[in-house]
Amino acid sequence: LRARTTQYIFTRTYAMSASHTIPKLNDPSLFKEQCYVGGSWIDAKSKEKFEVHDPATGKLIGTCPEFNKEDTERAIQTAADAWPGFRKLTGRERARMLREWFQLMQDNADDIAALITWENGKPLSDSKGEVQYAASFFEWFSEEAPRSYGETIESSFSFNRVFTRKEPVGVCGLITPWNYPAAMITRKIGPALAAGCTVVAKSPGETPFTANALAELAHRAGIPKGVVNFVTAMKNTAEVGSTLTASPTVRKISFTGSTPVGKLLMKQSSDTLKKLSFELGGNAPFIVFDDADVDAAVTGAIASKFRSGGQTCVCANRIYVQKGIYDSFAQKFTEKVKAFKVGPGFSEGITHGPLIHERAIGKVEDHVRDAESKGAKITTGGQKLPDLGVNFYQPTVLTGMTTDMKIASEETFGPVAALFPFSTEAEVVKMANSVEVGLAGYFFSRDIHRIYRVAEALEFGMVGVNTGLISDVAAPFGGVKFSGFGREGSLHGIAEYQILKTVTMGGM
Ligand code: NAD
Numbered sequence: 001l002r003a004r005t006t007q008y009i010f011t012r013t014y015a016m017s018a019s020h021t022i023p024k025l026n027d028p029s030l031f032k033e034q035c036y037v038g039g040s041w042i043d044a045k046s047k048e049k050f051e052v053h054d055p056a057t058g059k060l061i062g063t064c065p066e067f068n069k070e071d072t073e074r075a076i077q078t079a080a081d082a083w084p085g086f087r088k089l090t091g092r093e094r095a096r097m098l099r100e101w102f103q104l105m106q107d108n109a110d111d112i113a114a115l116i117t118w119e120n121g122k123p124l125s126d127s128k129g130e131v132q133y134a135a136s137f138f139e140w141f142s143e144e145a146p147r148s149y150g151e152t153i154e155s156s157f158s159f160n161r162v163f164t165r166k167e168p169v170g171v172c173g174l175i176t177p178w179n180y181p182a183a184m185i186t187r188k189i190g191p192a193l194a195a196g197c198t199v200v201a202k203s204p205g206e207t208p209f210t211a212n213a214l215a216e217l218a219h220r221a222g223i224p225k226g227v228v229n230f231v232t233a234m235k236n237t238a239e240v241g242s243t244l245t246a247s248p249t250v251r252k253i254s255f256t257g258s259t260p261v262g263k264l265l266m267k268q269s270s271d272t273l274k275k276l277s278f279e280l281g282g283n284a285p286f287i288v289f290d291d292a293d294v295d296a297a298v299t300g301a302i303a304s305k306f307r308s309g310g311q312t313c314v315c316a317n318r319i320y321v322q323k324g325i326y327d328s329f330a331q332k333f334t335e336k337v338k339a340f341k342v343g344p345g346f347s348e349g350i351t352h353g354p355l356i357h358e359r360a361i362g363k364v365e366d367h368v369r370d371a372e373s374k375g376a377k378i379t380t381g382g383q384k385l386p387d388l389g390v391n392f393y394q395p396t397v398l399t400g401m402t403t404d405m406k407i408a409s410e411e412t413f414g415p416v417a418a419l420f421p422f423s424t425e426a427e428v429v430k431m432a433n434s435v436e437v438g439l440a441g442y443f444f445s446r447d448i449h450r451i452y453r454v455a456e457a458l459e460f461g462m463v464g465v466n467t468g469l470i471s472d473v474a475a476p477f478g479g480v481k482f483s484g485f486g487r488e489g490s491l492h493g494i495a496e497y498q499i500l501k502t503v504t505m506g507g508m
Contacts, residue, residue: 027111035065036212036219036230037074038078044068045068045070049063050063050234050235055119055355055357056344061119064209066236068236082198082224083171085224098139101223105134106135112182120179123350141193141494148166150164162503166195167499169197169252172200172251173200173244173250173254175202175256176203176204178206178207179308185201185214187256195497198227200230202233205233206356208230241268252274253269253275254278254496255276255278255280257280259281262278283410284318285317286304288319290325291450293466294329296444300469302337306351306395309354309415311355314439314462314471320421320431321420326421337395338380342392352395354388355392364393364412370405372398376405379397381394381397394415396415397417425450437483438479440461441458441460441464459481461477462479472489473489475490476489476491477490
C-alpha cells in the first residue's frame with residue numbers, strides 16, 4: 001500500500017568514474033580536496049585525511065584534510081596576520097569584494113547546487129534555492145558594509161565631545177552544520193567581512209566540498225589572502241573546536257548547530273571571554289486554530305515540516321491542531337504527504353532526498369516507534385526505504401499524538417509530522433512554550449486579536465503567522481532560551497561582528 005501511495009524514484013542522472021560518483025560540474029576545478037588557508041590549498045601537516053560519503057548511496061565522494069590543533073593554530077595566525085590590512089579597507093572596498101563573490105556564486109550556481117546535492121542529499125531544485133539564499137547574504141552585507149555608522153553624542157559635559165565608531169571585533173571562528181552547506185557559511189562570512197573581520201571557518205565534516213567551492217570563489221573574487229580560511233576535520237572536530245575557543249587571538253565564535261555542542265563551546269570560550277553568537281536547536285510548534293484557512297494551513301505546515309526532509313532547525317516539529325478541524329486537517333495533510341516523491345537528489349521530479357546519515361535515521365525510527373508504542377497512528381510512511389539507498393525514510397504522518405511521546409519534547413530533525421490535538425488557546429500556548437528551546441514557532445488564524453495575542457505569547461525568537469516559511473535575509477534570524485542568542489541576517493547581523501567604541505574628546 002505504501003509503495004502505491006508515495007512514489008519512489010530510482011533513476012540516477014550522474015555518471016560513475018573509477019573511484020568516485022561524480023556529478024557533471026561545468027567547472028570541475030571547484031571540487032577541492034584540500035583546505036584553503038592563507039590563499040593556498042593545503043593538506044594537514046600530518047597528511048591525514050577523512051572520507052566523505054554520498055548520503056544517498058554511501059559511496060565515496062572524496063577526502064579532506066584531518067586538521068588538528070597545530071593546523072588550526074596556523075589558520076588562526078594566518079587570519080590574524082591578514083586582519084590589520086583588511087580592517088583598514090573602507091566599507092565600500094569590502095562591499096565590492098562581497099559583491100564580486102556574490103556574482104561568482106550566481107555564475108557558478110549550478111555547480112554549487114550539484115555539490116550540495118551530492119554531499120547533503122537534498123533534491124537539486126532545493127539546492128538551487130539554497131544557492132540563491134546563500135548568495136543573498138553576500139549581496140545584503142555588501143550593502144550594509146558602507147552604511148555601518150557610529151554616532152555623535154551630546155556629552156553631559158560642555159567641555160567634552162563624544163562619538164562612537166563601529167569597529168571589527170577581529171579574528172572570528174565560524175562553525176556551521178551540514179543541513180545548509182552553503183547558506184550557514186555565507187550567513188556568517190557575509191557580515192564578518194562586511195564588518196572588517198577575518199575568519200577561520202570550520203566547515204562540517206559531512207559537507208566540506210560546498211564550503212571548498214565557496215573558498216575557491218572567494219579566491220577568484222580577490223578577497224585578500226588570509227582573510228577567509230577554511231579548515232576541515234572529522235575525528236578531530238572537538239580538537240579544532242577547542243583550539244578555536246581557547247585561542248586568545250580568536251575574538252568571536254559564531255556557531256550554528258546543536259544545543260549540547262553550543263553549551264560546550266560556550267564553556268570553552270569562557271577563559272578567553274569571547275563575543276559569541278549561537279544558533280542552536282529548535283523544536284518548533286505549528287498551531288492551527290479552528291478559525292484558520294485549513295487549506296492554507298496544510299500548505300504552510302507541509303512547507304515548514306518537510307523542507308530539507310525535516311532537517312532544518314526551524315522545521316515544525318509539533319503540529320497542534322484544534323479539535324474542531326483536526327480530522328479534516330489530518331486527512332488533507334496526509335494526502336499531500338502521500339504525493340511526495342522520494343529518491344536520490346539528482347533524479348528528476350523528486351521532492352525529498354535521503355537523510356544525512358544513519359544516526360539521523362536512527363533518531364527518526366526511535367521517535368516514530370516511541371509514538372506508535374504509546375498509541376499514535378501512522379497515516380502514511382513509518383518505514384525505512386532500503387531499496388532506494390542507504391539513508392532513506394518514508395515521509396511520515398502521525399496522528400493521535402500525546403504529550404508523553406518523545407516528539408513532544410525532542411527535536412526529530414527528520415520527515416515525521418506529528419499531529420497533536422488541542423482544545424483551547426491557553427492550553428496550546430502553554431504546550432508550545434513547554435520546551436527548553438525557542439527558535440521558531442508558527443500559527444494559523446484569521447482572528448486579528450488572536451494573532452496579536454498569540455504572536456506575543458509565544459516564547460520564540462521568530463514567529464510565523466499564516467506562513468510556514470520565515471527565512472529571509474532581510475529578517476533577523478535567531479532564537480531565545482536553549483536555542484541560543486545573537487541574530488543573523490538583517491540590519492542586526494553585522495553588529496555580531498563589531499565592537500562599539502566610544503571616543504571622548506576633552507578640553508573643548
Ligand atoms: P552538531 O552540533 O553536532 O554539529 C554542528 C557543527 O558543529 C558541525 O560542523 C560539527 O562538526 C561541529 N561540532 C560538533 N562538535 C563540535 C565540537 N566539540 N567543537 C567544535 N565543533 C563541533 O549539530 P548537527 O547534528 O550537525 O546539526 C543539527 C543541529 O543543528 C540541530 O539541533 C539543529 O536544530 C541545529 N541547527 C540550528 C540552526 C539554527 O540556525 N539555529 C540551523 C541549522 C541547524
